[in-house]
Amino acid sequence: MEEKIKISMLLEIYGRLLTLKQYNLLDDYYNKDLSLSEIAENENITRQAVRDFLKKGEKKLFEYEEKLRIMEKNIAQEEKIDEILYEISKIENSFTDEKLINVLDDIKNKIRVLI
Amino acid sequence: MEEKIKISMLLEIYGRLLTLKQYNLLDDYYNKDLSLSEIAENENITRQAVRDFLKKGEKKLFEYEEKLRIMEKNIAQEEKIDEILYEISKIENSFTDEKLINVLDDIKNKIRVLI
Known part of the structure:
Protein backbone atom coordinates (compact mmCIF):
# COMPACT_ATOMS: atom_id res chain seq x y z
CA MET A 1 0.00 0.00 0.00
CA GLU A 2 1.25 3.48 -0.79
CA GLU A 3 2.76 5.13 2.31
CA LYS A 4 0.54 8.20 2.02
CA ILE A 5 -2.65 6.15 1.93
CA LYS A 6 -1.43 4.02 4.82
CA ILE A 7 -0.74 7.06 7.01
CA SER A 8 -4.10 8.54 6.10
CA MET A 9 -5.79 5.28 7.22
CA LEU A 10 -3.77 5.18 10.45
CA LEU A 11 -4.72 8.79 11.10
CA GLU A 12 -8.39 7.89 10.72
CA ILE A 13 -8.02 5.02 13.22
CA TYR A 14 -5.60 6.41 15.82
CA GLY A 15 -5.72 10.17 15.18
CA ARG A 16 -7.51 10.87 18.45
CA LEU A 17 -4.50 9.57 20.36
CA LEU A 18 -2.27 12.30 18.89
CA THR A 19 -2.05 15.85 20.18
CA LEU A 20 -4.47 18.17 18.42
CA LYS A 21 -1.55 20.01 16.81
CA GLN A 22 -0.05 16.79 15.48
CA TYR A 23 -3.43 15.65 14.24
CA ASN A 24 -4.15 18.90 12.41
CA LEU A 25 -0.77 19.03 10.66
CA LEU A 26 -0.99 15.39 9.56
CA ASP A 27 -4.54 15.99 8.39
CA ASP A 28 -3.39 19.06 6.39
CA TYR A 29 -0.60 17.11 4.77
CA TYR A 30 -2.09 13.64 4.24
CA ASN A 31 -5.78 14.35 3.79
CA LYS A 32 -6.02 17.91 2.57
CA ASP A 33 -2.88 17.58 0.42
CA LEU A 34 -1.33 20.86 1.52
CA SER A 35 2.41 21.21 0.83
CA LEU A 36 5.00 21.61 3.59
CA SER A 37 5.39 25.26 2.55
CA GLU A 38 1.67 25.95 2.69
CA ILE A 39 1.36 24.38 6.14
CA ALA A 40 4.45 26.27 7.37
CA GLU A 41 2.95 29.54 6.17
CA ASN A 42 -0.49 28.85 7.69
CA GLU A 43 0.99 27.86 11.02
CA ASN A 44 3.68 30.51 10.97
CA ILE A 45 6.45 27.96 11.62
CA THR A 46 9.38 26.76 9.50
CA ARG A 47 9.13 23.95 6.97
CA GLN A 48 11.54 22.00 9.12
CA ALA A 49 9.24 22.39 12.14
CA VAL A 50 6.34 21.07 10.05
CA ARG A 51 8.48 18.14 8.95
CA ASP A 52 9.36 17.38 12.59
CA PHE A 53 5.70 17.47 13.64
CA LEU A 54 4.77 15.12 10.82
CA LYS A 55 7.61 12.68 11.60
CA LYS A 56 6.73 12.58 15.28
CA GLY A 57 3.03 12.06 14.58
CA GLU A 58 3.70 9.35 11.97
CA LYS A 59 5.98 7.55 14.40
CA LYS A 60 3.22 7.49 17.02
CA LEU A 61 0.67 6.20 14.50
CA PHE A 62 2.96 3.35 13.47
CA GLU A 63 3.64 2.50 17.11
CA TYR A 64 -0.08 2.24 17.85
CA GLU A 65 -0.60 0.02 14.80
CA GLU A 66 2.36 -2.12 15.84
CA LYS A 67 0.62 -2.70 19.17
CA LEU A 68 -3.07 -2.85 18.28
CA ARG A 69 -3.07 -3.92 14.59
CA ILE A 70 -6.49 -2.41 13.93
CA MET A 71 -5.63 -1.40 10.35
CA GLU A 72 -4.27 -4.87 9.62
CA LYS A 73 -7.48 -6.44 10.95
CA MET B 1 -23.15 -5.29 29.32
CA GLU B 2 -21.75 -6.53 32.61
CA GLU B 3 -18.79 -4.40 33.74
CA LYS B 4 -16.47 -7.39 34.09
CA ILE B 5 -17.13 -8.62 30.56
CA LYS B 6 -16.71 -5.09 29.22
CA ILE B 7 -13.32 -4.65 30.88
CA SER B 8 -12.23 -8.06 29.65
CA MET B 9 -13.14 -7.01 26.07
CA LEU B 10 -11.35 -3.67 26.44
CA LEU B 11 -8.29 -5.50 27.76
CA GLU B 12 -8.32 -7.72 24.68
CA ILE B 13 -8.44 -4.67 22.39
CA TYR B 14 -6.24 -2.11 24.16
CA GLY B 15 -4.23 -4.27 26.59
CA ARG B 16 -0.98 -3.75 24.70
CA LEU B 17 -1.17 -0.02 25.46
CA LEU B 18 -0.97 -0.68 29.22
CA THR B 19 2.23 -1.34 31.14
CA LEU B 20 3.04 -5.05 31.38
CA LYS B 21 2.38 -4.97 35.13
CA GLN B 22 -1.04 -3.38 34.66
CA TYR B 23 -1.88 -5.82 31.90
CA ASN B 24 -0.92 -8.86 33.95
CA LEU B 25 -2.88 -7.81 37.03
CA LEU B 26 -5.98 -6.99 35.00
CA ASP B 27 -5.60 -10.30 33.16
CA ASP B 28 -5.34 -12.15 36.50
CA TYR B 29 -8.43 -10.47 37.85
CA TYR B 30 -10.71 -10.19 34.82
CA ASN B 31 -9.72 -13.19 32.71
CA LYS B 32 -8.22 -15.70 35.11
CA ASP B 33 -10.72 -14.83 37.85
CA LEU B 34 -8.16 -14.62 40.64
CA SER B 35 -9.30 -12.78 43.77
CA LEU B 36 -7.65 -9.58 45.03
CA SER B 37 -6.12 -11.61 47.89
CA GLU B 38 -4.70 -14.24 45.55
CA ILE B 39 -3.15 -11.61 43.28
CA ALA B 40 -1.76 -9.72 46.28
CA GLU B 41 -0.15 -12.90 47.57
CA ASN B 42 1.31 -13.88 44.17
CA GLU B 43 2.72 -10.42 43.59
CA ASN B 44 3.78 -9.89 47.18
CA ILE B 45 1.95 -6.56 47.42
CA THR B 46 -1.05 -5.42 49.47
CA ARG B 47 -4.65 -5.89 48.36
CA GLN B 48 -4.94 -2.11 48.25
CA ALA B 49 -1.96 -1.92 45.87
CA VAL B 50 -3.65 -4.50 43.61
CA ARG B 51 -6.84 -2.47 43.73
CA ASP B 52 -4.92 0.69 42.74
CA PHE B 53 -3.26 -1.07 39.80
CA LEU B 54 -6.61 -2.34 38.59
CA LYS B 55 -8.29 1.06 38.91
CA LYS B 56 -5.50 2.79 37.03
CA GLY B 57 -5.47 0.20 34.26
CA GLU B 58 -9.27 0.24 33.91
CA LYS B 59 -9.23 4.02 33.69
CA LYS B 60 -6.74 3.87 30.83
CA LEU B 61 -8.79 1.25 28.99
CA PHE B 62 -11.93 3.37 29.23
CA GLU B 63 -10.02 6.44 28.04
CA TYR B 64 -8.77 4.57 24.96
CA GLU B 65 -12.29 3.37 24.18
CA GLU B 66 -13.63 6.90 24.70
CA LYS B 67 -11.20 8.07 22.01
CA LEU B 68 -11.08 5.19 19.53
CA ARG B 69 -14.42 3.40 20.05
CA ILE B 70 -13.13 0.08 18.70
CA MET B 71 -15.26 -2.00 21.09
CA GLU B 72 -18.35 0.00 20.19
CA LYS B 73 -17.67 -0.58 16.48
Missing part, protein backbone atom coordinates in the same frame (compact mmCIF):
# COMPACT_ATOMS: atom_id res chain seq x y z
CA ASN A 74 -9.65 -4.02 8.96
CA ILE A 75 -7.81 -4.81 5.74
CA ALA A 76 -8.05 -8.59 6.33
CA GLN A 77 -11.77 -8.18 7.02
CA GLU A 78 -12.29 -6.19 3.84
CA GLU A 79 -10.62 -8.94 1.84
CA LYS A 80 -12.89 -11.55 3.40
CA ILE A 81 -15.92 -9.39 2.68
CA ASP A 82 -14.88 -9.06 -0.97
CA GLU A 83 -14.61 -12.85 -1.19
CA ILE A 84 -18.07 -13.31 0.30
CA LEU A 85 -19.58 -10.75 -2.09
CA TYR A 86 -17.95 -12.57 -4.98
CA GLU A 87 -19.39 -15.90 -3.85
CA ILE A 88 -22.86 -14.44 -3.54
CA SER A 89 -22.56 -13.01 -7.06
CA LYS A 90 -21.68 -16.48 -8.31
CA ILE A 91 -24.83 -17.91 -6.70
CA GLU A 92 -26.90 -15.18 -8.33
CA ASN A 93 -25.51 -16.15 -11.70
CA SER A 94 -26.43 -19.79 -11.32
CA PHE A 95 -30.04 -19.25 -10.26
CA THR A 96 -32.85 -17.52 -12.12
CA ASP A 97 -35.38 -17.16 -9.31
CA GLU A 98 -36.03 -13.43 -9.15
CA LYS A 99 -37.09 -13.41 -5.51
CA LEU A 100 -33.89 -15.20 -4.55
CA ILE A 101 -31.76 -12.73 -6.49
CA ASN A 102 -33.49 -9.81 -4.79
CA VAL A 103 -32.86 -11.12 -1.29
CA LEU A 104 -29.25 -11.92 -2.18
CA ASP A 105 -28.79 -8.36 -3.48
CA ASP A 106 -30.21 -7.12 -0.22
CA ILE A 107 -27.76 -9.27 1.73
CA LYS A 108 -24.85 -8.05 -0.40
CA ASN A 109 -25.77 -4.46 0.42
CA LYS A 110 -25.84 -5.25 4.12
CA ILE A 111 -22.47 -6.97 3.91
CA ARG A 112 -20.97 -4.00 2.03
CA VAL A 113 -21.70 -1.63 4.91
CA LEU A 114 -20.13 -3.91 7.52
CA ILE A 115 -16.93 -1.88 7.39
CA ASN B 74 -17.03 -4.30 17.03
CA ILE B 75 -20.30 -4.72 18.90
CA ALA B 76 -22.27 -2.84 16.22
CA GLN B 77 -20.63 -5.01 13.58
CA GLU B 78 -21.50 -8.21 15.44
CA GLU B 79 -25.12 -7.12 15.61
CA LYS B 80 -25.19 -6.48 11.86
CA ILE B 81 -23.58 -9.88 11.24
CA ASP B 82 -26.23 -11.59 13.37
CA GLU B 83 -28.92 -9.87 11.31
CA ILE B 84 -27.34 -11.01 8.04
CA LEU B 85 -27.04 -14.61 9.31
CA TYR B 86 -30.68 -14.51 10.30
CA GLU B 87 -31.70 -13.28 6.84
CA ILE B 88 -29.72 -16.02 5.14
CA SER B 89 -31.39 -18.61 7.37
CA LYS B 90 -34.76 -17.25 6.29
CA ILE B 91 -33.80 -17.70 2.62
CA GLU B 92 -32.69 -21.26 3.33
CA ASN B 93 -36.09 -21.99 4.82
CA SER B 94 -37.97 -20.74 1.80
CA PHE B 95 -35.99 -22.69 -0.81
CA THR B 96 -35.58 -26.42 -1.17
CA ASP B 97 -32.72 -26.53 -3.69
CA GLU B 98 -30.02 -28.50 -1.92
CA LYS B 99 -27.14 -26.97 -3.84
CA LEU B 100 -28.36 -23.48 -2.94
CA ILE B 101 -28.64 -24.39 0.73
CA ASN B 102 -25.11 -25.77 0.74
CA VAL B 103 -23.58 -22.63 -0.73
CA LEU B 104 -25.60 -20.47 1.65
CA ASP B 105 -24.31 -22.53 4.59
CA ASP B 106 -20.84 -22.01 3.28
CA ILE B 107 -21.40 -18.26 3.09
CA LYS B 108 -22.82 -18.22 6.62
CA ASN B 109 -19.66 -19.89 7.90
CA LYS B 110 -17.51 -17.31 6.17
CA ILE B 111 -19.57 -14.47 7.60
CA ARG B 112 -19.34 -15.96 11.11
CA VAL B 113 -15.55 -15.72 11.13
CA LEU B 114 -15.52 -12.09 9.99
CA ILE B 115 -15.02 -10.95 13.58
Whole structure:
Protein backbone atom coordinates (compact mmCIF):
# COMPACT_ATOMS: atom_id res chain seq x y z
CA MET A 1 0.00 0.00 0.00
CA GLU A 2 1.25 3.48 -0.79
CA GLU A 3 2.76 5.13 2.31
CA LYS A 4 0.54 8.20 2.02
CA ILE A 5 -2.65 6.15 1.93
CA LYS A 6 -1.43 4.02 4.82
CA ILE A 7 -0.74 7.06 7.01
CA SER A 8 -4.10 8.54 6.10
CA MET A 9 -5.79 5.28 7.22
CA LEU A 10 -3.77 5.18 10.45
CA LEU A 11 -4.72 8.79 11.10
CA GLU A 12 -8.39 7.89 10.72
CA ILE A 13 -8.02 5.02 13.22
CA TYR A 14 -5.60 6.41 15.82
CA GLY A 15 -5.72 10.17 15.18
CA ARG A 16 -7.51 10.87 18.45
CA LEU A 17 -4.50 9.57 20.36
CA LEU A 18 -2.27 12.30 18.89
CA THR A 19 -2.05 15.85 20.18
CA LEU A 20 -4.47 18.17 18.42
CA LYS A 21 -1.55 20.01 16.81
CA GLN A 22 -0.05 16.79 15.48
CA TYR A 23 -3.43 15.65 14.24
CA ASN A 24 -4.15 18.90 12.41
CA LEU A 25 -0.77 19.03 10.66
CA LEU A 26 -0.99 15.39 9.56
CA ASP A 27 -4.54 15.99 8.39
CA ASP A 28 -3.39 19.06 6.39
CA TYR A 29 -0.60 17.11 4.77
CA TYR A 30 -2.09 13.64 4.24
CA ASN A 31 -5.78 14.35 3.79
CA LYS A 32 -6.02 17.91 2.57
CA ASP A 33 -2.88 17.58 0.42
CA LEU A 34 -1.33 20.86 1.52
CA SER A 35 2.41 21.21 0.83
CA LEU A 36 5.00 21.61 3.59
CA SER A 37 5.39 25.26 2.55
CA GLU A 38 1.67 25.95 2.69
CA ILE A 39 1.36 24.38 6.14
CA ALA A 40 4.45 26.27 7.37
CA GLU A 41 2.95 29.54 6.17
CA ASN A 42 -0.49 28.85 7.69
CA GLU A 43 0.99 27.86 11.02
CA ASN A 44 3.68 30.51 10.97
CA ILE A 45 6.45 27.96 11.62
CA THR A 46 9.38 26.76 9.50
CA ARG A 47 9.13 23.95 6.97
CA GLN A 48 11.54 22.00 9.12
CA ALA A 49 9.24 22.39 12.14
CA VAL A 50 6.34 21.07 10.05
CA ARG A 51 8.48 18.14 8.95
CA ASP A 52 9.36 17.38 12.59
CA PHE A 53 5.70 17.47 13.64
CA LEU A 54 4.77 15.12 10.82
CA LYS A 55 7.61 12.68 11.60
CA LYS A 56 6.73 12.58 15.28
CA GLY A 57 3.03 12.06 14.58
CA GLU A 58 3.70 9.35 11.97
CA LYS A 59 5.98 7.55 14.40
CA LYS A 60 3.22 7.49 17.02
CA LEU A 61 0.67 6.20 14.50
CA PHE A 62 2.96 3.35 13.47
CA GLU A 63 3.64 2.50 17.11
CA TYR A 64 -0.08 2.24 17.85
CA GLU A 65 -0.60 0.02 14.80
CA GLU A 66 2.36 -2.12 15.84
CA LYS A 67 0.62 -2.70 19.17
CA LEU A 68 -3.07 -2.85 18.28
CA ARG A 69 -3.07 -3.92 14.59
CA ILE A 70 -6.49 -2.41 13.93
CA MET A 71 -5.63 -1.40 10.35
CA GLU A 72 -4.27 -4.87 9.62
CA LYS A 73 -7.48 -6.44 10.95
CA ASN A 74 -9.65 -4.02 8.96
CA ILE A 75 -7.81 -4.81 5.74
CA ALA A 76 -8.05 -8.59 6.33
CA GLN A 77 -11.77 -8.18 7.02
CA GLU A 78 -12.29 -6.19 3.84
CA GLU A 79 -10.62 -8.94 1.84
CA LYS A 80 -12.89 -11.55 3.40
CA ILE A 81 -15.92 -9.39 2.68
CA ASP A 82 -14.88 -9.06 -0.97
CA GLU A 83 -14.61 -12.85 -1.19
CA ILE A 84 -18.07 -13.31 0.30
CA LEU A 85 -19.58 -10.75 -2.09
CA TYR A 86 -17.95 -12.57 -4.98
CA GLU A 87 -19.39 -15.90 -3.85
CA ILE A 88 -22.86 -14.44 -3.54
CA SER A 89 -22.56 -13.01 -7.06
CA LYS A 90 -21.68 -16.48 -8.31
CA ILE A 91 -24.83 -17.91 -6.70
CA GLU A 92 -26.90 -15.18 -8.33
CA ASN A 93 -25.51 -16.15 -11.70
CA SER A 94 -26.43 -19.79 -11.32
CA PHE A 95 -30.04 -19.25 -10.26
CA THR A 96 -32.85 -17.52 -12.12
CA ASP A 97 -35.38 -17.16 -9.31
CA GLU A 98 -36.03 -13.43 -9.15
CA LYS A 99 -37.09 -13.41 -5.51
CA LEU A 100 -33.89 -15.20 -4.55
CA ILE A 101 -31.76 -12.73 -6.49
CA ASN A 102 -33.49 -9.81 -4.79
CA VAL A 103 -32.86 -11.12 -1.29
CA LEU A 104 -29.25 -11.92 -2.18
CA ASP A 105 -28.79 -8.36 -3.48
CA ASP A 106 -30.21 -7.12 -0.22
CA ILE A 107 -27.76 -9.27 1.73
CA LYS A 108 -24.85 -8.05 -0.40
CA ASN A 109 -25.77 -4.46 0.42
CA LYS A 110 -25.84 -5.25 4.12
CA ILE A 111 -22.47 -6.97 3.91
CA ARG A 112 -20.97 -4.00 2.03
CA VAL A 113 -21.70 -1.63 4.91
CA LEU A 114 -20.13 -3.91 7.52
CA ILE A 115 -16.93 -1.88 7.39
CA MET B 1 -23.15 -5.29 29.32
CA GLU B 2 -21.75 -6.53 32.61
CA GLU B 3 -18.79 -4.40 33.74
CA LYS B 4 -16.47 -7.39 34.09
CA ILE B 5 -17.13 -8.62 30.56
CA LYS B 6 -16.71 -5.09 29.22
CA ILE B 7 -13.32 -4.65 30.88
CA SER B 8 -12.23 -8.06 29.65
CA MET B 9 -13.14 -7.01 26.07
CA LEU B 10 -11.35 -3.67 26.44
CA LEU B 11 -8.29 -5.50 27.76
CA GLU B 12 -8.32 -7.72 24.68
CA ILE B 13 -8.44 -4.67 22.39
CA TYR B 14 -6.24 -2.11 24.16
CA GLY B 15 -4.23 -4.27 26.59
CA ARG B 16 -0.98 -3.75 24.70
CA LEU B 17 -1.17 -0.02 25.46
CA LEU B 18 -0.97 -0.68 29.22
CA THR B 19 2.23 -1.34 31.14
CA LEU B 20 3.04 -5.05 31.38
CA LYS B 21 2.38 -4.97 35.13
CA GLN B 22 -1.04 -3.38 34.66
CA TYR B 23 -1.88 -5.82 31.90
CA ASN B 24 -0.92 -8.86 33.95
CA LEU B 25 -2.88 -7.81 37.03
CA LEU B 26 -5.98 -6.99 35.00
CA ASP B 27 -5.60 -10.30 33.16
CA ASP B 28 -5.34 -12.15 36.50
CA TYR B 29 -8.43 -10.47 37.85
CA TYR B 30 -10.71 -10.19 34.82
CA ASN B 31 -9.72 -13.19 32.71
CA LYS B 32 -8.22 -15.70 35.11
CA ASP B 33 -10.72 -14.83 37.85
CA LEU B 34 -8.16 -14.62 40.64
CA SER B 35 -9.30 -12.78 43.77
CA LEU B 36 -7.65 -9.58 45.03
CA SER B 37 -6.12 -11.61 47.89
CA GLU B 38 -4.70 -14.24 45.55
CA ILE B 39 -3.15 -11.61 43.28
CA ALA B 40 -1.76 -9.72 46.28
CA GLU B 41 -0.15 -12.90 47.57
CA ASN B 42 1.31 -13.88 44.17
CA GLU B 43 2.72 -10.42 43.59
CA ASN B 44 3.78 -9.89 47.18
CA ILE B 45 1.95 -6.56 47.42
CA THR B 46 -1.05 -5.42 49.47
CA ARG B 47 -4.65 -5.89 48.36
CA GLN B 48 -4.94 -2.11 48.25
CA ALA B 49 -1.96 -1.92 45.87
CA VAL B 50 -3.65 -4.50 43.61
CA ARG B 51 -6.84 -2.47 43.73
CA ASP B 52 -4.92 0.69 42.74
CA PHE B 53 -3.26 -1.07 39.80
CA LEU B 54 -6.61 -2.34 38.59
CA LYS B 55 -8.29 1.06 38.91
CA LYS B 56 -5.50 2.79 37.03
CA GLY B 57 -5.47 0.20 34.26
CA GLU B 58 -9.27 0.24 33.91
CA LYS B 59 -9.23 4.02 33.69
CA LYS B 60 -6.74 3.87 30.83
CA LEU B 61 -8.79 1.25 28.99
CA PHE B 62 -11.93 3.37 29.23
CA GLU B 63 -10.02 6.44 28.04
CA TYR B 64 -8.77 4.57 24.96
CA GLU B 65 -12.29 3.37 24.18
CA GLU B 66 -13.63 6.90 24.70
CA LYS B 67 -11.20 8.07 22.01
CA LEU B 68 -11.08 5.19 19.53
CA ARG B 69 -14.42 3.40 20.05
CA ILE B 70 -13.13 0.08 18.70
CA MET B 71 -15.26 -2.00 21.09
CA GLU B 72 -18.35 0.00 20.19
CA LYS B 73 -17.67 -0.58 16.48
CA ASN B 74 -17.03 -4.30 17.03
CA ILE B 75 -20.30 -4.72 18.90
CA ALA B 76 -22.27 -2.84 16.22
CA GLN B 77 -20.63 -5.01 13.58
CA GLU B 78 -21.50 -8.21 15.44
CA GLU B 79 -25.12 -7.12 15.61
CA LYS B 80 -25.19 -6.48 11.86
CA ILE B 81 -23.58 -9.88 11.24
CA ASP B 82 -26.23 -11.59 13.37
CA GLU B 83 -28.92 -9.87 11.31
CA ILE B 84 -27.34 -11.01 8.04
CA LEU B 85 -27.04 -14.61 9.31
CA TYR B 86 -30.68 -14.51 10.30
CA GLU B 87 -31.70 -13.28 6.84
CA ILE B 88 -29.72 -16.02 5.14
CA SER B 89 -31.39 -18.61 7.37
CA LYS B 90 -34.76 -17.25 6.29
CA ILE B 91 -33.80 -17.70 2.62
CA GLU B 92 -32.69 -21.26 3.33
CA ASN B 93 -36.09 -21.99 4.82
CA SER B 94 -37.97 -20.74 1.80
CA PHE B 95 -35.99 -22.69 -0.81
CA THR B 96 -35.58 -26.42 -1.17
CA ASP B 97 -32.72 -26.53 -3.69
CA GLU B 98 -30.02 -28.50 -1.92
CA LYS B 99 -27.14 -26.97 -3.84
CA LEU B 100 -28.36 -23.48 -2.94
CA ILE B 101 -28.64 -24.39 0.73
CA ASN B 102 -25.11 -25.77 0.74
CA VAL B 103 -23.58 -22.63 -0.73
CA LEU B 104 -25.60 -20.47 1.65
CA ASP B 105 -24.31 -22.53 4.59
CA ASP B 106 -20.84 -22.01 3.28
CA ILE B 107 -21.40 -18.26 3.09
CA LYS B 108 -22.82 -18.22 6.62
CA ASN B 109 -19.66 -19.89 7.90
CA LYS B 110 -17.51 -17.31 6.17
CA ILE B 111 -19.57 -14.47 7.60
CA ARG B 112 -19.34 -15.96 11.11
CA VAL B 113 -15.55 -15.72 11.13
CA LEU B 114 -15.52 -12.09 9.99
CA ILE B 115 -15.02 -10.95 13.58
